Amino acid sequence: MSSPALSVRNLIVSVERPAGRFRAVDEISFEVDAGSSLGIVGESGSGKTLALRALMSLLPSAARVESGTVELGDESLPHAGREARRARRGRMGMVFQDPLSALDPVQTVGAQVAEVPRRIAGFSRRRAWERAVELLGLVGVPDPAARARAYPHELSGGLRQRAAIAIAIAAEPEVLLCDEPTTALDVTVQAQILELIDDLRARLGLAVVFVSHDLAVVRQICPELAVMYAGRVVESGRTERVLERPGHPYTLGLRGAVVDLDEPLGPPRPIPGALPDIAALPTGCAFHPRCFLATAVCLATPPALVEIALPGVSGQTACFHYEQLFAQTT
Amino acid sequence: MTAGPLIDAGAAQASGPLLEVDAVSVVFRVHDGALVALDSVSLELRPRETVGLVGESGCGKTTLARCIVGLQRPDSGAVRLDGAPLGQRRSARERRAVQIVFQDPYSSLNPRLSVRRTLRELLSVHGLSSREGLEARCRELIELVGLPPEALDGYPGGFSGGQRQRIAIARALAVEPRLLLADEPTSALDVSVQAAVLDLFAEIRSRLGVSVLFISHNLAAVRHLCERVLVMYLGQVVESGTREAIFSDPRHPYTRALLAAAPRIHPVASAPLPLRGEAPSAIHRPAGCSFHLRCPRAEPICSIEEPRLEPVAGEPARRAACHFRDDPAPRA
Numbered sequence: 001m002s003s004p005a006l007s008v009r010n011l012i013v014s015v016e017r018p019a020g021r022f023r024a025v026d027e028i029s030f031e032v033d034a035g036s037s038l039g040i041v042g043e044s045g046s047g048k049t050l051a052l053r054a055l056m057s058l059l060p061s062a063a064r065v066e067s068g069t070v071e072l073g074d075e076s077l078p079h080a081g082r083e084a085r086r087a088r089r090g091r092m093g094m095v096f097q098d099p100l101s102a103l104d105p106v107q108t109v110g111a112q113v114a115e116v117p118r119r120i121a122g123f124s125r126r127r128a129w130e131r132a133v134e135l136l137g138l139v140g141v142p143d144p145a146a147r148a149r150a151y152p153h154e155l156s157g158g159l160r161q162r163a164a165i166a167i168a169i170a171a172e173p174e175v176l177l178c179d180e181p182t183t184a185l186d187v188t189v190q191a192q193i194l195e196l197i198d199d200l201r202a203r204l205g206l207a208v209v210f211v212s213h214d215l216a217v218v219r220q221i222c223p224e225l226a227v228m229y230a231g232r233v234v235e236s237g238r239t240e241r242v243l244e245r246p247g248h249p250y251t252l253g254l255r256g257a258v259v260d261l262d263e264p265l266g267p268p269r270p271i272p273g274a275l276p277d278i279a280a281l282p283t284g285c286a287f288h289p290r291c292f293l294a295t296a297v298c299l300a301t302p303p304a305l306v307e308i309a310l311p312g313v314s315g316q317t318a319c320f321h322y323e324q325l326f327a328q329t330t
Numbered sequence: 331m332t333a334g335p336l337i338d339a340g341a342a343q344a345s346g347p348l349l350e351v352d353a354v355s356v357v358f359r360v361h362d363g364a365l366v367a368l369d370s371v372s373l374e375l376r377p378r379e380t381v382g383l384v385g386e387s388g389c390g391k392t393t394l395a396r397c398i399v400g401l402q403r404p405d406s407g408a409v410r411l412d413g414a415p416l417g418q419r420r421s422a423r424e425r426r427a428v429q430i431v432f433q434d435p436y437s438s439l440n441p442r443l444s445v446r447r448t449l450r451e452l453l454s455v456h457g458l459s460s461r462e463g464l465e466a467r468c469r470e471l472i473e474l475v476g477l478p479p480e481a482l483d484g485y486p487g488g489f490s491g492g493q494r495q496r497i498a499i500a501r502a503l504a505v506e507p508r509l510l511l512a513d514e515p516t517s518a519l520d521v522s523v524q525a526a527v528l529d530l531f532a533e534i535r536s537r538l539g540v541s542v543l544f545i546s547h548n549l550a551a552v553r554h555l556c557e558r559v560l561v562m563y564l565g566q567v568v569e570s571g572t573r574e575a576i577f578s579d580p581r582h583p584y585t586r587a588l589l590a591a592a593p594r595i596h597p598v599a600s601a602p603l604p605l606r607g608e609a610p611s612a613i614h615r616p617a618g619c620s621f622h623l624r625c626p627r628a629e630p631i632c633s634i635e636e637p638r639l640e641p642v643a644g645e646p647a648r649r650a651a652c653h654f655r656d657d658p659a660p661r662a
Contacts, residue, residue: 043520043521043522043523044490044491044520142607156608157387157608158608159608186386186387186547186608187386187547187549187588187591187592187593188386188587188588188591188605188608189386189608190591190593191591191593191605192605192606194593213520213521213522214521214593215521215595216592216593216594216595217593219593219594219595219597220593220597243595253522254521254522255595257521257522257524257525257526258521258525258595259521259524259525259528259548259550259551259554260550260594260595260596261549261550261553261577261589261592261594262594262595262596263595265553265554267529267532268525268528268529268554269525270522270523270525270526270529271522274490274492
C-alpha cells in the first residue's frame with residue numbers, strides 16, 4: 001500500500017454571493033486509506049458538505065474549487081467539467097441525507113441500481129438486473145428479487161437508504177462519500193445503516209468519508225476524525241482521542257454541547273455565540289470571538305493546523321493555546 | 331432578561347391533571363384497509379409537568395399531538411383540559427390554552443411577516459395587549475426566548491434554524507398557553523444548537539409554569555428534559571414511567587432496544603444490534619403483541635395474546651405492555 005486511496009490537499013472552495021466570492025472551504029487536507037473511514041464533523045455552514053461535494057465534483061453552480069488537489073490512488077482528478085465526472089465514474093460513490101430525493105421516483109429501485117453496471121461495465125440488461133438484485137441483497141434488502149421491482153415510495157426510509165447505498169457501491173468504487181446518511185432515519189434504523197456502511201467498508205475495502213453533525217454517530221464508525229469550523233479543519237486525529245481529550249476549544253465546546261444518554265443530568269453547555277458567516281469572518285482565528293482562551297495573538301494571526309507536540313497525544317490542532325487547554329482539561 | 335409574569339398563578343390552581351387523553355383512537359381508511367394510527371392511547375399531564383413521548387416514525391406520536399391541538403378528530407376517546415372535554419371546534423380561549431411548536435422551523439413561520447408583525451397580529455387577535463402595550467410585550471417575548479430586540483425587525487429568512495425555532499416558541503408563548511406541545515422541535519437543528527433549545531424549554535417550564543409535552547425520537551433529549559416518559563410503538567403506548575425508571579431499568583423490550591440503538595459518545599463495548607428490520611405497517615398489525623415479530627424476548631404467547639399496559643410489580647406508577655414486564659433486565 002503505497003499511497004492512500006483518497007488524498008485531498010489544500011482544497012479551497014469559494015462561493016459566489018451578491019457581495020463577492022468567499023471561501024467556504026479553506027485549505028483543507030486529509031487522507032483516507034482503503035478499508036478505513038474518516039469522519040468530518042461540524043455545524044451547518046462549516047463547509048463540510050461543500051467539501052464533500054467538491055470531492056465528488058457535484059458543487060452547486062455558485063461554488064467552485066479555487067485550488068488544491070484531489071487524488072485517487074496516484075491519479076490527480078480534475079475538479080470540474082466532463083473530465084472530472086469521467087475520472088470519478090465508477091471510482092467514487094456518494095450517499096445523501098435524504099434517500100427519497102436521491103432516488104428517481106418513476107423508476108424501480110432495481111432499474112436504478114442496474115443502470116450502473118449497464119453503463120459502466122457494459123453489462124447486458126439481464127445481467128445488470130441480476131447484478132442489481134445481488135447488490136440489493138448485499139446491502140441487506142430482504143427478498144431483493146421482489147423488492148427490486150418496487151418504486152422508491154413503496155419502500156421504508158431504511159430500505160430506500162439501503163437502495164441508495166446499493167447504487168453508490170454498484171460500480172465497485174474505491175471511495176464512498178457519505179453526507180449525513182442517517183440523519184433522516186429513526187434510531188433503530190440508523191444503527192442498522194451505520195452497521196451496513198461499516199460492514200461494506202470492511203468487506204469491500206472502501207475508503208469512507210462520513211460527514212455528520214453528530215459526534216456520537218461518527219464515534220460509532222470512524223476511527224479518524226476531522227473537526228471543521230468556518231471552512232477550516234481545526235482539529236484532527238484518532239476519534240477517541242479527539243472526543244476524550246479535545247485539542248481545540250471548539251471541539252471541547254461541541255463535545256460539551258452534546259446531550260448524551262450516559263452523562264449525568266445537568267444543563268448542557270452550549271457554545272456561546274454562533275458560527276460566523278463566511279462573508280464576515282473574524283480576523284485571526286475564526287473561533288476567537290467564542291473562545292474562552294482567546295488572546296491578542298488569536299485576533300491577529302490565523303493559527304495553522306500543527307501536530308500536537310505533547311507526550312501521549314497524537315493528531316493536529318489549529319490552536320495557539322492547545323497546551324493550556326490540555327493542562328486545564330486533564 | 332426581564333419578563334413579567336405571563337401567566338397568572340391561577341393556572342396551577344387545580345390539583346387534578348391539566349391534560350387528560352382518555353383512550354383516544356384514530357383510524358385512517360386507506361385503500362387496502364384501515365390504518366390504526368392510535369389504538370386507545372391514554373396519558374395525563376399535570377400542571378408544570380414535562381412529559382416526553384418517544385417512538386419512531388409511524389408510531390402515532392404526531393397524530394396524538396394533532397388530536398390534542400384539535401387538528402385531528404379522534405374516532406373514539408376524549409381529550410380533556412382541566413376536566414372539560416376539548417372538541418374539534420374550539421373557542422379562542424381553548425385554542426390559546428394549547429399551543430404547538432413544529433419540527434421544521436423553516437416551514438412553520440410565515441416568510442412574508444416580520445417577527446414583530448407575527449407576534450403583534452396574535453396579540454391583537456386574541457386581545458392580549460393594548461395598542462400601547464404591544465411593542466413592550468413583543469420585546470418581552472423575544473427576550474424570553476433569548477433573542478435581542480432587533481430580531482423583531484427581521485424576517486424568518488434571515489435567521490438560522492435555531493433562531494427560527496426560538497421565534498416559533500415565542501409565537502406559541504405569545505398567547506399565554508397552559509400547555510405547550512413540542513413535536514420534534516430539535517430534530518432539524520445542529521447538535522450544538524439543540525442543547526440551547528432544550529435549555530429554553532426547561533427555562534420556560536420553570537419561569538412560566540407551562541406544561542410541556544415533548545415529542546421526540548431523540549432519547550437523550552427526552553431524558554434531559556422530561557420527568558415522565560411514554561414510549562409508543564405502532565399506535566400504542568408500550569411503556570410509561572418516570573425518567574429514572576425508563577432510562578435505568580426499562581421493562582419493555584422495545585424500550586430496551588431503543589436505548590441500545592441510540593448512538594453514544596462513549597459506545598458500549600460490543601453491544602449487539604438489538605433490532606432487525608423496521609416496524610411493520612400499521613395497516614397489517616401482527617396478531618398478539620404488535621412487537622413480537624421483532625422482539626428478542628418473544629415466546630409463543632406473544633403471538634396469541636395482546637399484552638395490556640399494566641403496572642409493573644411493586645411499581646404502581648410504571649406500566650409496560652409486555653407479558654414479561656416483571657422480569658429483570660437481561661444481563662449484557
